[in-house]
Every structure is written in structure tokens, then in C-alpha cells.
Amino acid sequence: MFADVILPLALPKLYTYQIPDGMKVEPGMRVVVQFGKRRKYAAIIKRIHDEPPAAYAVKPVLSKLDEYPVVWPHQLHFWEWIARYYACTEGEVMNVAIPAHLKLSSETIIQLDPAYADETSIAVLASQLTDEAFQIVEALAVRHELSLAEVQQLLGETSYTSAQAVVKSLIDQHICVAYESIRESYRPRLETYILLSPAYAEEQALHQLFDQLEKAPRQLQILMKFYELREKQGWVRKKDLLEQAEASHAQLKALVDKGIFQEIKQTVDRIAFTYDGAIQQLHLTPSQQTCVQQIHDWFKEKRVVLLHGVTSSGKTLIYVSLILEAIAKGEQVLYLLPEIALTAQMIRRLQQYLGNQVGVYHSRLSHNERVEMWNKVREGSLQVIVGSRSALWLPFCRLSLIIVDEEHDMSFKQQDPAPRYHARDAAIYYAHLLHARVILGSATPAVETYQQAMQGKYGYVMLKERYGQIALPDMILADMRTIPRQHRGERHITPLLEDHIRRTLQQHKQVILFQNRRGYAPSQICQVCGWVPHCEQCDVALTYHKSIHQLVCHYCGRKYPPVTQCQACGSHAIIHKSFGTERIEDELHTLFPKASIARMDLDTMRKKDSYHQLIHRFEQGRIDILVGTQMVVKGLDFDSVGLVGILLADSLLNYPDFRVNERAFQLMEQVSGRAGRKGEKGMVVIQAYQLRHPVLAHVMAHDYAAFFQMEIEARAHFQYPPFTRLMKIVLKHAQQEKVVEAAHLLAGELTDKFPGQITGPAAPLVSRIRNEYLQEILIRLPRSAHKLQEQKDTIVDICNQLQQQSSFRHVRMIVDVDPMG
DNA sequence: AGCACGCCGACT
DNA sequence: GTCGGCGTGCTC
Ligand SMILES: [Zn+2]
Ligand SMILES: [Zn+2]
Numbered sequence: 001m002f003a004d005v006i007l008p009l010a011l012p013k014l015y016t017y018q019i020p021d022g023m024k025v026e027p028g029m030r031v032v033v034q035f036g037k038r039r040k041y042a043a044i045i046k047r048i049h050d051e052p053p054a055a056y057a058v059k060p061v062l063s064k065l066d067e068y069p070v071v072w073p074h075q076l077h078f079w080e081w082i083a084r085y086y087a088c089t090e091g092e093v094m095n096v097a098i099p100a101h102l103k104l105s106s107e108t109i110i111q112l113d114p115a116y117a118d119e120t121s122i123a124v125l126a127s128q129l130t131d132e133a134f135q136i137v138e139a140l141a142v143r144h145e146l147s148l149a150e151v152q153q154l155l156g157e158t159s160y161t162s163a164q165a166v167v168k169s170l171i172d173q174h175i176c177v178a179y180e181s182i183r184e185s186y187r188p189r190l191e192t193y194i195l196l197s198p199a200y201a202e203e204q205a206l207h208q209l210f211d212q213l214e215k216a217p218r219q220l221q222i223l224m225k226f227y228e229l230r231e232k233q234g235w236v237r238k239k240d241l242l243e244q245a246e247a248s249h250a251q252l253k254a255l256v257d258k259g260i261f262q263e264i265k266q267t268v269d270r271i272a273f274t275y276d277g278a279i280q281q282l283h284l285t286p287s288q289q290t291c292v293q294q295i296h297d298w299f300k301e302k303r304v305v306l307l308h309g310v311t312s313s314g315k316t317l318i319y320v321s322l323i324l325e326a327i328a329k330g331e332q333v334l335y336l337l338p339e340i341a342l343t344a345q346m347i348r349r350l351q352q353y354l355g356n357q358v359g360v361y362h363s364r365l366s367h368n369e370r371v372e373m374w375n376k377v378r379e380g381s382l383q384v385i386v387g388s389r390s391a392l393w394l395p396f397c398r399l400s401l402i403i404v405d406e407e408h409d410m411s412f413k414q415q416d417p418a419p420r421y422h423a424r425d426a427a428i429y430y431a432h433l434l435h436a437r438v439i440l441g442s443a444t445p446a447v448e449t450y451q452q453a454m455q456g457k458y459g460y461v462m463l464k465e466r467y468g469q470i471a472l473p474d475m476i477l478a479d480m481r482t483i484p485r486q487h488r489g490e491r492h493i494t495p496l497l498e499d500h501i502r503r504t505l506q507q508h509k510q511v512i513l514f515q516n517r518r519g520y521a522p523s524q525i526c527q528v529c530g531w532v533p534h535c536e537q538c539d540v541a542l543t544y545h546k547s548i549h550q551l552v553c554h555y556c557g558r559k560y561p562p563v564t565q566c567q568a569c570g571s572h573a574i575i576h577k578s579f580g581t582e583r584i585e586d587e588l589h590t591l592f593p594k595a596s597i598a599r600m601d602l603d604t605m606r607k608k609d610s611y612h613q614l615i616h617r618f619e620q621g622r623i624d625i626l627v628g629t630q631m632v633v634k635g636l637d638f639d640s641v642g643l644v645g646i647l648l649a650d651s652l653l654n655y656p657d658f659r660v661n662e663r664a665f666q667l668m669e670q671v672s673g674r675a676g677r678k679g680e681k682g683m684v685v686i687q688a689y690q691l692r693h694p695v696l697a698h699v700m701a702h703d704y705a706a707f708f709q710m711e712i713e714a715r716a717h718f719q720y721p722p723f724t725r726l727m728k729i730v731l732k733h734a735q736q737e738k739v740v741e742a743a744h745l746l747a748g749e750l751t752d753k754f755p756g757q758i759t760g761p762a763a764p765l766v767s768r769i770r771n772e773y774l775q776e777i778l779i780r781l782p783r784s785a786h787k788l789q790e791q792k793d794t795i796v797d798i799c800n801q802l803q804q805q806s807s808f809r810h811v812r813m814i815v816d817v818d819p820m821g
Numbered sequence: 822a823g824c825a826c827g828c829c830g831a832c833t
Numbered sequence: 834g835t836c837g838g839c840g841t842g843c844t845c
Contacts, residue, residue, distance in 0.1 A: 091822095
């Protein structure tokens with residue numbers, strides 16, 4: 001029999017190995033195989049068959065690593081679909097899908113040849129070998145074994161030749177021997193427990209023991225404590241006994257040596273499920289009950305339901321209700337959140353209703369913890385998982401519901417290593433495969449999602465009621481031009497915002513000021529109405545390039561002369577403006593010298609725990625004004641925020657990205673949701689130049705439907721999703737001329753094949769990253785599934801052909817299916 | 822992704 | 834003449 005296996009590498013094909021007679025394996029099990037000259041990997045069996053390959057000699061499966069499959073057959077189908085849809089290899093999918101500790105690869109270990117076992121024979125080598133080679137021999141004489149990595153370390157930076165070359169010559173001279181070592185890296189956690197020897201089980205023997213220990217009061221004390229602990233919890237951990245009896249290791253060891261105690265090692269869970277609070281009974285309001293009923297009705301005919309609920313409308317309780325039903329039926333539920341930071345908060349809320357039936361899974365768990373969660377989900381002993389997108393890869397055995405909360409959030413799309421998958425979209429496909437259901441939850445649904453719901457492809461349930469009668473905040477626009485002319489450029493807070501901050505602080509309430517993280521898109525802007533020129537073809541904001549004194553479109557690369565007159569109001573007052581991220585703390589300090597001001601962004605939150613510390617300080621009221629980027633929008637459920645300020649809405653509105661409006665609307669709506677508390681109305685001040693921007697009007701009115709109507713028309717007119725599907729090819733190379741040449745060639749070939757579907761090539765806004773120049777090509781693909789896949793495959797072929805040409809071998813090409821920007 | 826093989830430049 | 838640079842191709 002033969003096994004087609006997936007190797008954890010970016011290889012386009014499966015590889016076939018022979019299964020030795022008597023080895024019992026199944027698809028989904030990990031096996032050790034040799035791949036290439038020496039290296040060994042843990043590969044996953046995808047298919048078992050009896051078709052002997054004719055074209056090559058087959059190598060045998062060396063051993064099996066699992067008694068049970070670590071992934072289910074349905075997962076293997078899912079991986080295959082992901083690889084095809086997102087144009088990557090199954091090996092790359094495997095690499096993101098399974099925990100690092102289930103992925104094994106061998107390392108080369110070297111030893112001295114037995115002929116050099118004694119010191120004299122080694123000493124002889126000193127004169128024959130290079131310094132580096134002899135250094136290795138000396139180290140081996142002491143340590144017996146070295147891995148190739150250790151050799152590299154030993155030679156360090158002083159080495160001119162690679163460790164590999166030195167080792168190879170030692171092996172060729174028969175001074176060293178090498179072998180490949182592959183080891184399981186998962187280590188179960190062991191804890192030592194203390195038992196009383198069976199000999200003392202009898203009462204009589206026990207009495208004798210107490211008498212016997214009369215002369216050893218410390219040991220007697222330990223024995224007494226042992227009884228106490230055993231009585232209390234039924235078992236005795238060594239650690240607890242030592243601590244509570246205040247005993248030393250030596251004293252306990254004496255008892256073990258005397259044969260009174262026995263030590264046993266037992267594997268224990270790393271993740272403690274220790275929620276011991278009261279389990280709350282779920283009470284739904286009438287409108288929430290109706291909502292649950294509506295979801296059930298939709299599920300009779302639809303796989304996916306969009307739950308459109310304004311902030312704090314109690315979406316979580318709806319989820320809890322559905323989770324409880326699934327648990328009762330013995331089924332599993334996956335609850336996906338866009339960011340790891342949100343999982344901790346959510347799990348605390350869910351535990352109030354579900355106790356210890358909930359687990360977390362995300363990439364910040366330790367490698368060993370991830371393996372343990374993996375196994376619990378596979379066995380079905382854990383029914384509910386809250387996690388970030390990586391939780392989608394867990395081996396669920398009875399998954400019946402996937403909840404994608406904050407489904408509009410673009411961080412569900414994986415950016416860098418392939419597969420560049422969208423967890424929401426992937427979850428919907430996975431649910432099809434498993435006959436499971438999906439709930440997409442959001443206050444501001446993604447345009448694509450809402451469109452599907454409006455067309456009847458998804459069920460749609462709206463939850464209007466605001467929980468606890470929290471009123472929507474008052475919305476105020478502040479004109480940036482009210483900053484006195486002489487202070488323009490140095491001041492960024494309008495008199496109106498300043499006034500509202502002052503009043504809020506006087507009422508001892510807190511202020512959050514939002515600043516956009518994506519900074520710096522230099523553009524032209526009308527000073528009178530705030531109009532910004534857009535590309536006629538792509539509908540994205542044009543960027544002003546000072547060096548060439550031209551406006552550039554970052555999608556199609558088209559250049560325009562600078563505008564001199566506003567196309568909206570006719571004014572000639574056009575200026576250049578960069579919507580960057582200003583450090584406004586100094587300004588705040590000057591305006592409010594007594595207020596305590598803190599900043600929350602990726603840079604200041606880099607240190608471990610600084611995030612939680614800051615939140616804690618804010619909750620305690622020790623921070624008056626919190627300035628932050630996107631981080632302050634997500635996740636935090638602060639209670640006493642009186643005012644939220646958006647420092648410069650234009651920085652959200654002018655980014656060259658076809659989704660800007662969607663992003664801006666979602667962000668401003670979400671920021672607004674932070675203002676206010678139970679019973680008290682909050683306030684939101686939006687500072688902007690473009691006061692008449694349509695997105696702002698919809699935000700002011702909290703009118704999602706109107707926003708959607710406007711946006712969907714633009715998407716239709718400019719042929720963006722959901723009316724087409726997009727594919728982006730990013731080319732990277734250290735030399736600008738090289739990427740530009742490759743990009744133009746590629747775009748040319750693509751245009752031949754798919755006329756009218758290609759935009760670009762063009763340099764993106766950030767055109768150089770880590771010493772590499774970038775070029776991007778955008779391709780519009782049809783919506784119908786079979787044509788789509790066909791065209792995708794052709795595009796990948798064209799890319800590979802170009803890559804094959806020796807002059808472009810070093811141009812990196814990254815294919816991004818359904819890109820976010 | 823490794824790893825080996827193979828073909829050209831600067832050194833013994 | 835050799836050593837070693839890395840460009841090219843393959844791995845069941
Ligand atoms: Zn104007
Ligand atoms: Zn354009």
C-alpha cells in the first residue's frame with residue numbers, strides 16, 4: 001500500500017511513500033518520512049491507495065507518530081479547498097493549521113567516529129585540521145553530540161566558511177559521523193503525587209508507623225499533613241505537601257526511602273479550567289427571544305445568518321443562547337473574534353453562563369498548551385472554543401455552529417504567510433462541508449455580507465433594541481478651519497473639541513481621542529469644502545507626489561496634473577495636505593495641564609502586559625484623556641467615557657483604498673459606541689475638513705442602510721466587490737527597475753489573456769518595505785465559482801512562467817486572493 | 822524549504 | 834591549478 005502525504009513545505013504536489021507491511025495507518029495520521037538526501041519530516045497522510053508509482057522509486061514510510069489521526073478527513077478536504085481557493089500549497093496550509101509542536105523536522109547530529117575515542121588520537125588531529133575543524137572535534141570530545149545549529153553557534157560570527165562545509169569535510173575524512181534526529185517536541189506536563197505505600201493500608205501497620213516515627217517529629221508532622229491533605233482533596237501533590245508541611249525535600253525523601261511514601265508522576269493539564277463563580281441562568285428580553293427564534297427559522301433554509309445588532313444590543317446573549325442549545329445536543333461551537341485581545345474579555349463573559357465548558361485558542365498560547373487544546377477539541381471533551389482565526393483549524397469532531405463576531409473586521413484576513421485566507425469566508429465554506437451553521441455578527445456589516453443578506457443568500461436578523469436603554473451619543477462635527485490661522489500646522493484641536501474636553505473633565509468623566517494609525521497620504525484638498533481629487537477610473541484618492549509635482553493613482557498608476565480648481569465647489573483655494581499622525585500629547589498638556597494623559601498604540605503597547613496595565617489604570621479613573629489608534633476602538637468596554645473625539649476624520653476618508661468608506665464608517669461608528677454609559681448620554685466630536693463628505697453624514701445619523709446604499713452603488717459603478725472578485729499580485733525586488741519591468745511584463749501578459757480585467761501595475765502608497773521595492777497588479781475576476789477558479793489557475797500559471805525566466809527568478813510574487821485593500 | 826550539483830572568478 | 838561563490842533543479 002502507498003500513502004500520499006502532505007509535507008510541511010511550500011511544494012505544489014503530494015508525495016507518495018510505501019507503507020511497510022504490518023504498519024497500520026489512516027489518513028490524518030502523522031508519519032516520519034525521508035524527503036531528499038537526508039532530511040526527515042513528520043508528514044500527514046492524505047490518501048492511502050494501492051497504485052504503485054511507475055515514474056520513480058518510492059521510499060518507505062519510516063515510522064508512524066500517532067495512534068489516532070491528528071486531523072480529520074473533513075479537515076483534509078478543507079485544507080485542499082483553502083489551497084486551491086487562496087492559490088497556495090497544501091503544505092503551507094498545514095503549516096498554519098497544526099500547532100508547531102505537531103510539526104516535526106529532523107536535524108543533523110554529528111558525533112566523533114569511534115576511531116577517535118581516545119585523547120591521543122584527537123591530539124594528533126590538532127596539527128592536521130584547520131582551527132575551525134579542530135574546535136568542533138574538541139567540543140565533540142566533551143559533549144559527544146552536536147547539532148548542526150550548535151556547530152554554527154560554536155563557530156559563531158568569526159567563521160568565514162559555513163558550518164555545513166566544515167562538518168562535511170570532517171565526515172569525508174571519517175573523523176565524524178552524522179545521523180538525522182527527529183523528535184516529538186510536545187512534552188506533557190508531569191506532576192509528582194505522593195501515595196502511602198500499600199503496606200500501610202492496614203490500620204495496624206499504620207499504628208506501628210506512628211509509633212516508629214515518634215523519634216522523628218518532622219517526619220511525623222509531614223505524615224500528619226499528608227493525611228490532612230488526602231482527606232481534604234482525595235490526592236496529595238508533592239508540591240503542596242512540601243509547602244504546607246514546611247518540609248524540605250530531604251525530609252520527604254527520607255520517608256520515601258523508608259518505603260512509607262511512594263512518588264508517582266502523572267500528566268496534568270496545562271490549562272486549568274478553574275472558573276468557580278456562580279453559573280448564571282440566561283434571561284433574554286422579549287426582543288432577544290424573538291431574535292433567537294428568527295435565527296432558528298432562518299437556519300431551516302439558510303446556512304448563514306447575519307445578525308445585525310447595534311452596539312450593546314445584547315448580541316452576546318443571543319450567542320450564549322445558541323451555544324447552550326448546541327451543548328445540550330452534545331455538539332461543538334466555534335466563536336471567532338478578530339483579535340486575540342478580545343478573547344480574554346469574551347471568555348469571562350461566556351464563563352458566567354457556560355462555566356468551564358469554554359476554552360480559548362489563539363496564537364499566543366504556548367506551543368504545549370496549543371497541543372493540549374487541540375487534543376481536547378479532537379476528543380470532543382471541550383465543546384466551546386473562543387479564538388482568533390487560527391482556531392478555525394482545530395480538529396472539531398461535532399462542530400455544528402460557527403459564530404463570527406465583528407464579522408466586518410478586516411483583521412480576519414491573514415496578511416502574511418500564505419494561506420492569505422479570510423477566516424469569515426473560510427468558516428462559511430467549512431460550515432458547508434460539515435453541514436454546520438454560521439452566524440455573522442456585526443453592528444456595521446461588511447458590504448459583501450450585507451449584500452448577500454439583502455439578496456436572500458444569507459438569513460438576516462436585526463436587533464434594534466439597545467440594552468439597558470443606553471441612548472445613542474450626541475454627534476457633533478468640528479470644522480478644522482476654526483483653528484486660528486496663525487496656529488495652523490501646530491495645533492490640531494479645534495476650539496469646539498477643546499471646550500467639550502474641558503467640560504467633560506470638569507464633570508470628572510473620561511475622554512478618549514482617536515487618531516488614525518494608517519498615516520501619511522499626501523493629497524490635494526480644497527480649502528473651502530474639503531474636496532479631494534480621485535482617480536476617474538479607480539475611484540480612490542489621488543496622492544500628491546512632490547518630486548514629480550503630479551497626482552498619482554496607487555491602483556492603476558495613472559498620473560494626473562495637479563488640480564487648480566475644486567470640482568465640487570469651484571474654489572481655487574487648493575492646498576497640499578498630509579494627513580499624518582501628529583503627536584498631540586504636548587498640545588493636550590498645554591491645554592489641560594492638570595489632566596493625566598496616556599497614549600495607547602502599537603509602539604507604546606509593545607511591552608508585555610502594558611496593555612492590561614493601561615486598561616486597568618483607565619478603569620480606575622487614573623487616566624483622564626486616553627489618546628489612541630485603532631487599538632482603543634476594539635475590545636474595550638469602558639464605562640465612564642463621557643466624550644470621544646475623532647481628531648481628523650479626513651485621515652480615514654482619504655486613504656487610497658477602494659474600501660476607505662466602509663472602513664471609515666465602521667471605525668467611526670465603533671468609536672462612537674465607546675461614548676456614554678448606562679443612563680447617561682455620551683458625546684462624540686468629529687473633527688474634519690471635509691464636513692460635507694457623505695460618509696460623515698451617515699455616521700452622524702447612525703444610518704447604516706443609507707451608507708450601504710451609497711457604497712453599493714459606487715462599488716457597482718467601479719466594478720469592485722461584491723460585483724467582482726479581486727486578486728492582487730504583489731511583486732517585490734531590491735531593484736526598482738527590476739520589479740517595474742517584471743510587473744509591466746506580467747500585466748501585459750495578463751491583459752492579453754483577460755482584457756479589461758487588469759488594473760496597474762502601480763507602486764503602492766508604501767512603495768518600499770525592508771529594502772524591497774513593490775509593484776501591485778489588481779485583477780477583477782468573475783463571480784461565478786467555476787470560471788473563477790479556472791481564471792485563478794491561469795493567472796498563477798502565468799506568474800510561474802514569468803518566475804521561471806532567469807532574469808526574474810529573484811522577483812518575489814505574492815498572490816493575494818480577495819485582498820482587503 | 823533544504824540540499825547537491827555544476828559552472829565561472831580570485832586566490833595558493 | 835584549486836577553493837568557493839551562488840545559480841539551477843529536484844525532492845516520492
Ligand atoms: Zn471645494
Ligand atoms: Zn486609478
